[in-house]
Amino acid sequence: MRLVVDLNRCQGYAQCAFLAPDVFAMHGEESLLYNPHAEEAQREQVLRAATACPVQAILVEDTDEAPATMGEGLSGVR
Amino acid sequence: MTQEMLLRQIIDYANRADPYPLYTELRKKPVRQEGDELFVVSTYWEIKSLLHDPRISSDARNLSPGAAGTLLQEEEDSPLPPAFLRLDPPEHDRLRRMAMRPFGPPETPRRVYNMRGELARIVDDLIDGFGDRKEVDIVDDFSYPFPVTVICRLLGIPREDEARFHSWADIIAAGLDPDPGGDPGEQRRATHEARTELGMYLSGLIDERSGAPGDDMLSALVTQQGPDGQMSRMEVLSTAALLLIAGHETTVNLITNGTLTLLRNPDVLERLRNDSRLAVPLVEELLRFEPPVQLLPQRTTLADIDIAGTTIPEGASVWLVLAAGNRDPQRFPDPDRFDPDRPDIQHLGFGSGIHNCFGAPLARLEAQLALTALAHRLDGPRLLDDPPPYRQNAVLRGPRHLNIAFDGLRS
Numbered sequence: 001m002r003l004v005v006d007l008n009r010c011q012g013y014a015q016c017a018f019l020a021p022d023v024f025a026m027h028g029e030e031s032l033l034y035n036p037h038a039e040e041a042q043r044e045q046v047l048r049a050a051t052a053c054p055v056q057a058i059l060v061e062d063t064d065e066a067p068a069t070m071g072e073g074l075s076g077v078r
Numbered sequence: 079m080t081q082e083m084l085l086r087q088i089i090d091y092a093n094r095a096d097p098y099p100l101y102t103e104l105r106k107k108p109v110r111q112e113g114d115e116l117f118v119v120s121t122y123w124e125i126k127s128l129l130h131d132p133r134i135s136s137d138a139r140n141l142s143p144g145a146a147g148t149l150l151q152e153e154e155d156s157p158l159p160p161a162f163l164r165l166d167p168p169e170h171d172r173l174r175r176m177a178m179r180p181f182g183p184p185e186t187p188r189r190v191y192n193m194r195g196e197l198a199r200i201v202d203d204l205i206d207g208f209g210d211r212k213e214v215d216i217v218d219d220f221s222y223p224f225p226v227t228v229i230c231r232l233l234g235i236p237r238e239d240e241a242r243f244h245s246w247a248d249i250i251a252a253g254l255d256p257d258p259g260g261d262p263g264e265q266r267r268a269t270h271e272a273r274t275e276l277g278m279y280l281s282g283l284i285d286e287r288s289g290a291p292g293d294d295m296l297s298a299l300v301t302q303q304g305p306d307g308q309m310s311r312m313e314v315l316s317t318a319a320l321l322l323i324a325g326h327e328t329t330v331n332l333i334t335n336g337t338l339t340l341l342r343n344p345d346v347l348e349r350l351r352n353d354s355r356l357a358v359p360l361v362e363e364l365l366r367f368e369p370p371v372q373l374l375p376q377r378t379t380l381a382d383i384d385i386a387g388t389t390i391p392e393g394a395s396v397w398l399v400l401a402a403g404n405r406d407p408q409r410f411p412d413p414d415r416f417d418p419d420r421p422d423i424q425h426l427g428f429g430s431g432i433h434n435c436f437g438a439p440l441a442r443l444e445a446q447l448a449l450t451a452l453a454h455r456l457d458g459p460r461l462l463d464d465p466p467p468y469r470q471n472a473v474l475r476g477p478r479h480l481n482i483a484f485d486g487l488r489s
């Protein structure tokens with residue numbers, strides 16, 4: 001599955017990193033690291049995170065592509 | 079209706095079961111002045127902007143004398159120092175960061191996530207405890223004991239001490255909910271005593287853990303060495319007590335309000351029974367529709383603030399009515415409808431800005447697991463009283479009892 005975090009909206013509440021720790025990680029207090037091609041097995045975690053995001057910055061889409069490794073999404077927030 | 083009457087009506091116990099029409103009235107004037115020094119804010123964007131405004135303080139020491147406490151009973155003096163809930167930056171930020179290190183990301187991303195299995199077991203044990211009964215009180219038998227047990231496990235309270243911990247939590251919670259027939263002085267004394275005993279108990283445990291740390295959160299708070307240094311023993315104490323107090327009544331009310339709302343909306347209950355993934359958006363909608371913290375009555379202004387055509391002067395007391403903002407039609411279409419399928423649900427149930435609920439990820443999991451388990455395991459559940467009897471408290475609003483009947487338990 002594919003997901004995108006709108007880093008302009010993200011304010012570092014870190015709910016995603018609590019609820020889907022296999023997909024989202026905080027890097028320091030202010031930047032978010034995430035896997036934009038999360039594995040299908042992590043769908044439930046990802047949906048929990050997307051729903052709980054207080055600024056609704058996580059967009060989730062279906063695809064069949066092969067999962068990539070964590071790290072591609074490294075980005076600063078705030 | 080005069081403003082004064084409106085606020086008194088909101089506090090009035092007679093309106094506890096359904097304060098929402100009063101909030102609709104309140105929103106007609108987004109920022110209302112009550113007396114000289116109290117301002118009540120009830121619309122979504124105004125609340126949100128004040129929660130993100132550094133000119134708003136949470137520190138009681140900034141409150142001008144006499145501003146607060148005329149309508150709401152003030153918290154009795156606590157033997158513990160204020161924890162970060164009642165502090166401003168930079169003290170707030172330092173203490174919150176230090177409390178977060180052993181609780182969540184980046185340092186401890188899996189503590190809450192890894193509690194899932196244990197939380198599910200606690201919930202199942204509580205439901206098993208219904209035994210052969212066909213009627214239970216969801217508050218006393220289920221939603222009340224659950225969050226205290228969770229905080230005990232989080233902090234690493236030894237199992238044999240959990241019962242004592244529960245009894246202190248009960249007394250402290252009762253202190254937040256004055257019994258109209260009771261003796262207020264007596265209740266205040268009991269609360270003070272429970273807080274002191276809790277403090278002494280935690281203090282002993284802190285000594286023990288600093289010598290022989292375990293992998294619990296209390297040990298980590300005591301022993302941590304980070305960029306912010308170490309927490310003093312008083313800071314560990316007040317932080318641990320804050321976790322207990324802030325995470326108790328609130329979570330009880332979320333689970334109870336959730337059960338009540340599901341029983342009033344049997345189609346949603348049926349959907350949850352068939353698909354536990356619904357629990358996730360359902361809990362968010364509950365935090366909008368029936369928020370356990372109805373209003374934040376403890377803010378004060380550090381400067382004059384112009385908002386919605388009103389100037390709130392420096393030193394005023396400000397109430398932010400989260401529950402009214404959550405039903406603001408300018409923000410949420412058809413706001414009085416309970417709809418777990420809302421595509422956009424940025425509620426104020428956990429506050430917003432620097433004081434946004436520290437325990438939100440844990441509270442979310444607790445409520446999701448509790449409501450899913452009830453939906454799965456209760457056969458033919460129905461309400462015995464609607465509306466149920468409510469607690470006195472207008473701020474931490476929720477049923478005192480929720481008596482339900484059912485045909486049996488599924489395994």
Ligand code: HEM
Binds near residue numbers: 136437
């Ligand atoms: C459904 C359950 C809960 C609700 C509705 C809730 C709601 C809130 C709200 C509205 C605030 C903001 C207060 C303010 O701005 O003055 C808050 C803060 C806080 N909550 Fe919660 N809470 C819940 C559960 C928990 C739990 C389980 C814990 C602990 C594990 C917790 C710990 C805290 C703490 C420590 C703060 C202070 C944060 C700060 O000042 O930075 N809460 N909560």
